[in-house]
Amino acid sequence: MAKRATVKQQDFGLAPSEARKVRANASLISTAAQYGVELAQYLTRINLQTNVVATGRLGFRAENDLPTAARHFSLHAAQAAEMSRLLQAWDLGLSDVELRELTHSQADGSQSKFWFPFGVHRDGDGQTHPLAFTEESSGTQSAFVLLSRLLPVLAEGGLAVIDEFEADLHPHMLEPVLDLFAHPETNPHQAQLLFTCHAAEVLNLLHKSQVMLVEKDARCQSTAWRMDSVAGIRTDDNFYAKYMAGAYGAVPQL
Structure with missing residues (x-):
């Protein structure tokens, strides 16, 4: 059974008499937002990026997640450039990441367009070779999708909630990802990262x-x-x- 917490507030804006009426299993902030409390409404409008839904963690599905992340980066050039810079810096064997708009033909003859990422690799002769991200390692794919959730809150402020943050990532990658939130240069709007990890x-x-x-x-x-x-x-x-x-x-x- 849920326990009712003692309500302590200062300059929050919700009358104590109303705060004491909040159900034991309800959020004080969401209830206050319904009463028009300005601070509560601000908190409920926060920029949130997450891989969690009502049924739990969204499992990684390359056929859905890679195009979704690619589409996001196609609409945000600065974040796309930062994504490419980070993936190169994390020693994934990439010299760049290209985003291409492709065409998919349906069984009924209709066509639809979608965005997809390609990793650019440079060989010993200096020649570059693009490789569809489905041919990259699961760690590279996961890092690409993870950045599509982290870079928006770093760019604008907000909260990233990531379940099983380390999934498919090399242990040495955890520190540089966390460092993105630790330094004002990469986190000028004081975004926060809330994550679970094994x-x-x-x-x-x-x-x-x-x-x-x-x-x-x-x-x-x-x-x-x-x-x-x-x-x-x-x-x-x-x-x-x-x-x-x-x-x-x-x-x-x-």
Whole structure:
């Protein structure tokens, strides 16, 4: 059963008497937005990019995700240039990424157009060879699609919510992706990234206050706690090593 939280607000704009009427399983912010509270309406209009829907994480499907991401980049030239620069910098063997508008013929003879990415590779003789992204590795494909969700919030501000952030990515790619949000040069509008991750290596890339640990018990009930609430934890601890040793909990017993 959901527990009712104590409502504390200052200059929020929703009368305390109305705030106390909010259902235990309802959002205070969304309820306040319905009452016309300006700050709440601003928060509900935030630029949100995510791979999560009501049924959970959207599984990667190259035939849908690659054209969708390519179409986004075709409409945003600055983000497309940044995407290409990042993929080249991440040592994926690419010298550029081309976006092409292709034509698909339907069974009834009709035609439709769609955008698709091609990776440009340079051989030892300096010749370039475009390769459809369906022929690239799953890591390269995932990085391309991930950037189509991250670069819009970095460019405009907002929130990216990514489930299984590390899916198909090499562990060494996690740090440069997180760095995009850590530096004002690449995140001038203070966009935020909220993600779940099974790669424990990411613990040493974050501050203890940025980490939520989740553990499921034998009754299939999950408990979450912030890592800096664990007694005795130090900022200079090796979070990865201690987590793997079971010092913080949230380690599956297999």
